[in-house]
Amino acid sequence: MEQSLKNIQGLSGQKSVSYADLCMFLHVHLPIGFKTPKFEKYDGHRYLIAHLKRYCNQLRGAGEREELLMAYFGESLVGIASEWYMDQDISRWHIWDDLARDFVRQFQYNIDVAPDKYSLSNLKKKSSESFRKYAVKWREQAARVKPPMDETEMVSVFLQAQEADYFQNMMSTMGKPFAEAIKIGEMVENGLKTGRILSQSIIRATSQEIQSGQGARQTEKRKKKWQWRLHV
Numbered sequence: 001m002e003q004s005l006k007n008i009q010g011l012s013g014q015k016s017v018s019y020a021d022l023c024m025f026l027h028v029h030l031p032i033g034f035k036t037p038k039f040e041k042y043d044g045h046r047y048l049i050a051h052l053k054r055y056c057n058q059l060r061g062a063g064e065r066e067e068l069l070m071a072y073f074g075e076s077l078v079g080i081a082s083e084w085y086m087d088q089d090i091s092r093w094h095i096w097d098d099l100a101r102d103f104v105r106q107f108q109y110n111i112d113v114a115p116d117k118y119s120l121s122n123l124k125k126k127s128s129e130s131f132r133k134y135a136v137k138w139r140e141q142a143a144r145v146k147p148p149m150d151e152t153e154m155v156s157v158f159l160q161a162q163e164a165d166y167f168q169n170m171m172s173t174m175g176k177p178f179a180e181a182i183k184i185g186e187m188v189e190n191g192l193k194t195g196r197i198l199s200q201s202i203i204r205a206t207s208q209e210i211q212s213g214q215g216a217r218q219t220e221k222r223k224k225k226w227q228w229r230l231h232v
Contacts, residue, residue, distance in 0.1 A: 039076035044084070047114070047144060048107045051076070052100060066096040073099060081107070115141045117149070121160040131166075131189040135182045155181050164200045165192060 037058040042051040055076050059069055070093055074085045084106055093099045115123075120142055125134040138161065142154055149157065155178055159170060162185075169188045173181040191197030 036072065036075065039072075041078040042076060042081050043079040044077075044081035044107055044110075046110065048104060048110050052103070069096045070099050073103075114144050114146065116145060117157050120145070120157050123161055124163065125166075131185045132182060135178075135185060139178060151177055154178055165197070168200070169197060 039058060040051070040054055042048065055073065056069070059072065070090070074082060077085050088102065093102070120138065123138055123141065125131065129137075135158075138158060139154075142149060142157070152175055155173055155176065158178070158181055159167060159173070162170060166185060166188050169191070170181065170184050173184050188197060192199055
């Protein structure tokens with residue numbers, strides 16, 4: 001066992017793997033009957049204030065024991081957020097506010113780069129996703145805009161984000177609820193797939209082919225005309 005432990009220590013850069021050294025909050029004791037909630041995980045890429053609110057709500061009643069709030073916060077993190085938590089010097093955290101302040105400072109960019117109307121108007125539908133999936137994703141981002149948009153403004157910005165095929169066929173949704181815009185968008189999507197709605201890109205391509213063909217024929221006619229004149 002001792003040899004095995006030494007091998008582990010060697011692989012981890014001579015760092016101790018004892019419980020006392022691995023446990024971040026060694027002296028935090030759980031209350032009798034305490035059950036760890038099933039936390040929603042934060043990965044470092046979403047709205048962090050909302051995560052803090054959800055976490056505190058799940059541990060309401062533990063506010064009198066802030067060490068519990070700090071000790072279990074890591075259970076609500078994954079990915080880069082979890083890595084950040086594990087790397088912290090907890091001696092700097094005397095109360096919950098210290099941890100929360102460091103957390104917000106670390107992931108502040110999620111607030112700084114929150115979506116606005118301009119970024120939403122440029123959030124386009126990918127060719128690989130359905131219109132409904134795209135619209136739901138767009139709506140989730142729109143909910144983060146500050147100050148909040150009302151329904152009419154939201155639909156207007158949503159229309160600005162659409163490609164020509166959808167934009168032209170969804171103008172009737174102006175002034176209507178966002179849910180109505182999704183329904184109309186799905187109808188347009190189905191129409192494009194079945195051919196009942198002609199895609200503007202196809203129309204342009206066909207027009208260019210026709211014009212290109214006419215141009216080629218005109219060139220051929222002029223060429224033959226000059227050849228006839230030379231022979232004469």
